[in-house]
Amino acid sequence: MKENIEILTKKFGRNREALIPILQAIVEKNSYLSEEAMNEVAKQLDISAAQVYGTASFYSFLDTVPRGKNIIRVCKSIIAEMKGKKEIIKTLENVLKIKVGETTPDNMFTLLETNDIGWSDQEPSMLINDQPYTNLTSEKVIRIINEYRK
Amino acid sequence: MSSQNLKKTDMIFGLCHTTDVEHLLPGGVCKTNEEKFVVLEEVIKKDPQDIIDDIIESGLKGRGGAGFPTGLKWKFASLSPEKEKYVICNADEGEPGTFKDRDILLKVPAKVFAGMTMCGYCINAKKGYLYLRGEYKFMLPELRKVLDSFHEVIKKIGYDFHIDILLGSGAYVCGEETALMESMEGHRGEARNKPPYPTVEGFRNKPTVINNVETFVNVTMIQKFGVAEFKKLGTQDSRGSKVFSVSGDTPKPGVYELELGMKLSDFVDEYGDGDTKAVQVGGASGFCVPRKKFNETIIGFEGIPTGGSMMLFNSSRSMYNVLTNYLEFFAEESCGQCTPCRVGCQQLIRGIRAVKCGQKSPDYLDALLKLTASMKLTAKCGLGQSVANSFSSIVSNFTEEMIY
Structure with missing residues (x-):
């Protein structure tokens, strides 16, 4: 970690x-910020660990709890709701066999909801890591997840 | 039905539907339509004061939603004798129902960079930052490529200005200009007290101009076509065109560039599905307009100003669901540093649920409206202050839906 x-x-x-x-950069590599990582950053930047945690915990993309290798964030804006977000969540929960907020036992996926991701013209939508997927249907979601499983 | 009264324009995306920056070079042409686009080189030969006067004269107001006159902002920053100054492009587009900056950055990023450079020239800043929301990280490789060639162009013109791209990390409140600067400085995105305004003490406490993505494009296009052409668009109070993000119950969701000052009824004729019950103008922090007011509502600074979010709802939608979705959004995104916003958002959700399920009498809505009025007066930043907009416009226009 230090290196x-x-x-x-x-x-x-x-x-x-x-x-x-x-x-x-740490989140990009490890999916989340461990206590060890935050302590090490604090040491190297010569600030308190509380400063590091306080900043990280403010931002929803800087997770401080363990996350899977691929983080799925489904948009939950009102437009997404209107265009069938519930169906997409249900499909993802079935395919991954987890609930929103959970991580698969093989640590491959974490399923989350998030606020508007900027695709209201093409809802329902989701991000997997940095990549947006739009105009989702249940079939499309299953196909996308299978691609990530390969 | 297509509205005859709606004026479509093509200033923002027009001319160059390309990410090429070669057309910014002296004698360079836009590949798509062979038109010359040498504006940047011409601009940096002008007197900065003349450019600022041009922008003031054009009547351009900020396109992020707040609508502060762009030219004045630049003037204030230019007047400071400070040697270190900054230009920031606010690409933290987080307002629900907004996605126009996404399209601008995907299609015409060179125009954004050109506008930032012109600003740097006017206020004498050597450094610019584009603060891109984390949700748009997928754009980064392409944006960096365009930026690299853009820097080459600047070098060839013989000008010294450098732009960096910084990423957000999923916090709506960072779209607030001083929260954004806190974030750039490595802190929690908590808004600062104003004054001092960023033009006096902004990033690193130095004079800073921060504008929306679309505003910078507007500046570039004003320099390209001239003030007179720009002023032909829009109305006296709302000059120019605006890029709108159209979503919800519409047969054609998408990004559209329209003249400001249009009647909402004309907009609904064009984009509605024939059964439009309400339009949320300006996102969750904007205003909800019911059908009976479409005809009297002007979209622009003389009526309802907007950052561009236009969400259409038809008669099958519950406005109670719409409002609770907005309130949950605000409660989650409130940074929590000031009490009116932190506690107010939570109480509004609890209150409106209590009324809906009959725990509280309908009169309680009046108490909640008073609470939003206090939030408007006392919240520290635009987030808490604007919760009242959607709350009061939805509750007062759709009172029955809140109760039954």
Whole structure:
């Protein structure tokens, strides 16, 4: 962990402005921020661990609890609701055999809901990691999940 | 039914439907229609004061929703003797039902970068930042590519300005300009007290101009076509065109560029499904307009201003569900630093549920309306202040749906 974060502080620097880019890079690699990672970042940036946790916990994409390798975020805006978001959640829960908020036992997927992701013209929509998927149907969702399982 | 009165324009996306930046080079042409697009090189030969005067004269107001006159903002920042200044493009488009900046950044990012550079030239800043919402991270590789060639162009023109892209991490409130700067500085996205305004003390406490993505494109197009052409569009109070995000119960959801100052009834004629009961203008933080007021409602700064979100609801929709969805959104996205917003959002949800299930009498809605009025007065930033907009417009226009 120490070495990994040293690489990041070399890249982004050690001042406060580097904090969020560093946390983003850790999440990109490990899906979430472990206590160990946050403590190490605090040490290397010479700020308190509370500062690191306080900042991370503010942002919904900087998870501080364990997440699966692929994080699914289904849009829950009113437009998504109107266009069939419930059906999409039901399909995902069936396919992954988990509920919203949970992670599959093989650690492959975490299923979450999120606020408007900027695709109201093509709802229902979801993000898997950074990739948006739009105009979703149950069939399409199953196909997409199967692709990630390969 | 297509409305004859609705004026479609093509200023934002027109001219260059390309991410190429070569057309910004001296003598460069846009590949799609062979038209010259050398505006950036011409602009940096002008007197900065003349450019600012142009933008003031054009009447351009900020396209993020708040509508502050762009030229004045630039003027304030330009007047500061500070050596270190910044330009920020706010691409943290988080308002529910908004997605126009997504299309602008996907289709014409060079126009955004050009507008930022012009701003840098006017206020004497050497550094610009594009703060992109985390949800749009998928755009990053393409944007970086365009930005690289853009930097080459600037270098060839012999000008010194550099733009960096920073990513958000899923916090709506960071669209508020001072919360965004807190986030850029590595902190929780909690809004600052204003004044001082960003043009005096912004990013790193230095004078900063922060504008919406679309505003920067407008600046580029004003420089390209001239103030007179821009002023031909819109009305006296609302100059120019606006990019709208149309969603909900409509046969043609999407991004449309329309002249400001239109009647909502004309908009509904064009985009409605024939059974439109209400339009939410400006997203969750905007206003809900019921059918009976379509005819008297103007979309623009003289009527209802909007960042562009237009959500249509037909008569099959429950406005109670719409309102609770908005309130849950606000409660979740409230940063929690000021009491009116943190507690107010929670109480509004509880209150409206209590009325719906009969635990509280319908009169209780009046108490809730008073609470939103207090929030408008006392919340620290635009998030808490604007909860009253959707709450009062939905509750007062659809009172029966809130009770039964």
